[in-house]
Amino acid sequence: MKIQRKDNFIVAVVLLVLVAFFLWQTYTTLPASATASDMGARFMPTVTLVAIAILSVILLVGSFKPYGEGEEAAKAPEDLKSALLFLAVIGIAIFLIRYLGFAVGAFIGECGCLMLMHWKPLKSILFSLVTVAVIVLLFQFLLNVPLPTGIFF
Amino acid sequence: MDMFLGGLMALANLQTILMMIVGTLAGMIFAVIPGLTFSTAMVLLVPFTFGLDPIGAVGLMMGVYAGGMCGGAFSAILLGIPGTPSAAATVFDGHKMTLKGQGDKACGIAAFSSVFGGVFSLVVLMLLAPQIAKVAVKFGAPVIFSLVILGFSCVVSLSGKELTKGLLSGFVGLFLCCIGSDPVVGSARFTFGNVNLLAGINSMPVLIGMFALPEIINVFVEGRKAGGHLDSIAPDTKNVRAPFPSLKEIWSCRKQLLYSSTLGTCLGFIPGCAGPMAPFMAYDHCKRFTPDMGTGVIQGVAAPEAANNATQGGAMIPMMALGIPCDSCSAIILAAFTIHGFAPGPLLFQNDGAFVYAVFIALVVIYLMALGLQFWGIKALMKILAVPKVQLMSVILVLAFVGAYAIDLNFVSIVVMFLSGFVSYFMRHYGYPSMPLILGVVLGGTMEARLRAALSLTNGSLSIFAEQPLSLVFLGIALVILLLPLINRIRSYRKKEEVQI
Numbered sequence: 001m002k003i004q005r006k007d008n009f010i011v012a013v014v015l016l017v018l019v020a021f022f023l024w025q026t027y028t029t030l031p032a033s034a035t036a037s038d039m040g041a042r043f044m045p046t047v048t049l050v051a052i053a054i055l056s057v058i059l060l061v062g063s064f065k066p067y068g069e070g071e072e073a074a075k076a077p078e079d080l081k082s083a084l085l086f087l088a089v090i091g092i093a094i095f096l097i098r099y100l101g102f103a104v105g106a107f108i109g110e111c112g113c114l115m116l117m118h119w120k121p122l123k124s125i126l127f128s129l130v131t132v133a134v135i136v137l138l139f140q141f142l143l144n145v146p147l148p149t150g151i152f153f
Numbered sequence: 154m155d156m157f158l159g160g161l162m163a164l165a166n167l168q169t170i171l172m173m174i175v176g177t178l179a180g181m182i183f184a185v186i187p188g189l190t191f192s193t194a195m196v197l198l199v200p201f202t203f204g205l206d207p208i209g210a211v212g213l214m215m216g217v218y219a220g221g222m223c224g225g226a227f228s229a230i231l232l233g234i235p236g237t238p239s240a241a242a243t244v245f246d247g248h249k250m251t252l253k254g255q256g257d258k259a260c261g262i263a264a265f266s267s268v269f270g271g272v273f274s275l276v277v278l279m280l281l282a283p284q285i286a287k288v289a290v291k292f293g294a295p296v297i298f299s300l301v302i303l304g305f306s307c308v309v310s311l312s313g314k315e316l317t318k319g320l321l322s323g324f325v326g327l328f329l330c331c332i333g334s335d336p337v338v339g340s341a342r343f344t345f346g347n348v349n350l351l352a353g354i355n356s357m358p359v360l361i362g363m364f365a366l367p368e369i370i371n372v373f374v375e376g377r378k379a380g381g382h383l384d385s386i387a388p389d390t391k392n393v394r395a396p397f398p399s400l401k402e403i404w405s406c407r408k409q410l411l412y413s414s415t416l417g418t419c420l421g422f423i424p425g426c427a428g429p430m431a432p433f434m435a436y437d438h439c440k441r442f443t444p445d446m447g448t449g450v451i452q453g454v455a456a457p458e459a460a461n462n463a464t465q466g467g468a469m470i471p472m473m474a475l476g477i478p479c480d481s482c483s484a485i486i487l488a489a490f491t492i493h494g495f496a497p498g499p500l501l502f503q504n505d506g507a508f509v510y511a512v513f514i515a516l517v518v519i520y521l522m523a524l525g526l527q528f529w530g531i532k533a534l535m536k537i538l539a540v541p542k543v544q545l546m547s548v549i550l551v552l553a554f555v556g557a558y559a560i561d562l563n564f565v566s567i568v569v570m571f572l573s574g575f576v577s578y579f580m581r582h583y584g585y586p587s588m589p590l591i592l593g594v595v596l597g598g599t600m601e602a603r604l605r606a607a608l609s610l611t612n613g614s615l616s617i618f619a620e621q622p623l624s625l626v627f628l629g630i631a632l633v634i635l636l637l638p639l640i641n642r643i644r645s646y647r648k649k650e651e652v653q654i
Contacts, residue, residue, distance in 0.1 A: 083370050110550060117373060
């Protein structure tokens with residue numbers, strides 16, 4: 001049997017692996033119900049995980065079904081590579097916010113994204129610097145909303 | 154009367170009025186720019202509300218909601234590109250009127266119809282919501298749980314052929330709510346020793362990630378392809394006007410306005426039916442008694458615009474009276490209310506009646522402001538289209554970081570925002586509806602608490618749902634709604650087979 005709907009197959013397999021992991025977690029780390037009337041901490045996770053498992057199996061089985069008339073294979077996002085690049089830069093920025101602080105992390109993230117869009121380095125740096133400075137001033141000093149701090153500020 | 158006066162007093166404050174103006178403007182700006190949605194504006198403005206008093210904060214959020222509902226029509230009429238998905242049906246006649254040189258007339262009737270539909274649904278909201286809340290306050294845990302299930306099934310059933318994907322999305326949302334302390338016994342669930350996860354996953358960072366990040370990535374990818382700059386789509390604003398329609402024009406649209414406003418209010422009340430569905434249905438139905446529609450007439454603009462705005466009041470009824478959001482915007486408002494200490498539901502009417510009336514009055518005032526802003530500010534609004542999208546999105550990216558963190562001053566929320574955005578980006582491309590997931594995250598806690606409370610009454614037996622007629626009715630309707638697409642598929646399959654034989 002050939003896999004017809006690759007995307008569904010991948011999602012189903014990933015979800016089944018995650019369900020197995022979280023079910024194992026549910027029954028190894030969560031206490032069973034202590035009273036007869038309450039269903040306990042395991043109840044809701046078990047219900048939702050079993051439902052996800054059943055639906056994933058349906059998706060998995062359906063992924064072998066050939067496409068019918070008028071049906072089309074789901075297309076990967078256009079420029080998937082670019083999207084992943086931007087997501088990676090944003091992910092790194094968040095990691096930097098954790099350790100270097102909001103101002104530095106957000107600046108690097110924004111600057112990185114602009115440079116990925118072929119902006120000139122100086123223009124990217126200036127634009128990001130002004131944006132981050134305005135936002136820090138507005139939130140931290142005018143609205144008194146705390147921002148994440150790190151090694152720097 | 155006391156509550157009404159209390160609400161009026163709460164609103165009579167310069168900061169609140171200013172926030173309502175700012176919110177209405179922000180909503181309109183986000184709605185005018187195609188590709189940006191006012192839901193994004195709503196989630197991004199939440200951190201700005203922390204320093205405000207709760208009424209001011211709610212005024213800001215409501216302003217964005219109502220302003221956003223009104224603003225999308227102008228780009229649809231003048232450019233033929235709807236500013237929001239809900240304004241898509243306005244393109245049919247609105248843009249044709251622009252091509253005929255009647256763009257100003259179309260903008261005027263669009264502004265009037267938006268406000269008419271919005272105020273119409275608000276009147277229904279004011280009359281109906283307190284009565285529903287009065288009845289709902291008597292509901293026990295089984296009935297509330299069944300109601301939540303009914304809301305879910307409505308939203309999931311809209312996935313159509315992709316019912317499995319809709320259900321998966323909903324259950325993933327519900328599972329996310331299991332992370333954190335157990336609501337009854339308090340044991341830590343799936344926190345992996347991280348104390349920041351004990352409070353659970355806040356719904357707001359999930360909403361910010363799901364609304365803002367995919368839009369940011371899409372613009373960045375487009376921008377990268379275009380060498381860093383996207384062309385401006387601003388029209389020539391020199392002759393752009395939105396004159397107040399004449400009484401004759403309004404009278405000629407009376408049937409469309411009333412019919413569409415009623416339809417929009419009713420559809421807004423049904424979970425998942427707010428948004429583009431109402432204006433398209435209103436347009437289609439009104440076309441039956443207005444044969445000219447489709448050729449560029451004011452009735453073709455009035456019908457979708459009134460229906461679009463009327464969904465707002467309709468969607469607010471179950472959100473305010475039952476605590477069940479019907480669309481993404483009411484889910485955001487529910488989360489924002491909760492952040493500011495007001496839990497929507499029947500008890501809100503009992504405990505914070507003045508607040509409820511403040512919200513109602515605020516919405517009426519906001520619609521009047523929107524009317525003025527649309528008539529006098531249309532030129533400035535259309536100039537906003539000249540703002541470069543790439544620069545705007547890079548600012549929104551930084552605001553998304555701030556918004557996610559400021560909710561609970563927890564770094565984990567930024568990570569949650571990023572992961573939600575990441576998943577949402579791929580969900581959009583592979584046909585997984587995001588609304589069930591959002592509803593799962595927003596209502597998961599209520600659902601678990603009510604389900605466990607209901608089951609504890611019968612020591613875990615499901616018979617409690619059968620013993621309560623109302624609960625049984627809600628669950629029955631939910632089941633029918635979920636099975637309907639499946640039955641239709643089997644029917645069409647059989648028909649096909651018969652034809653082949």
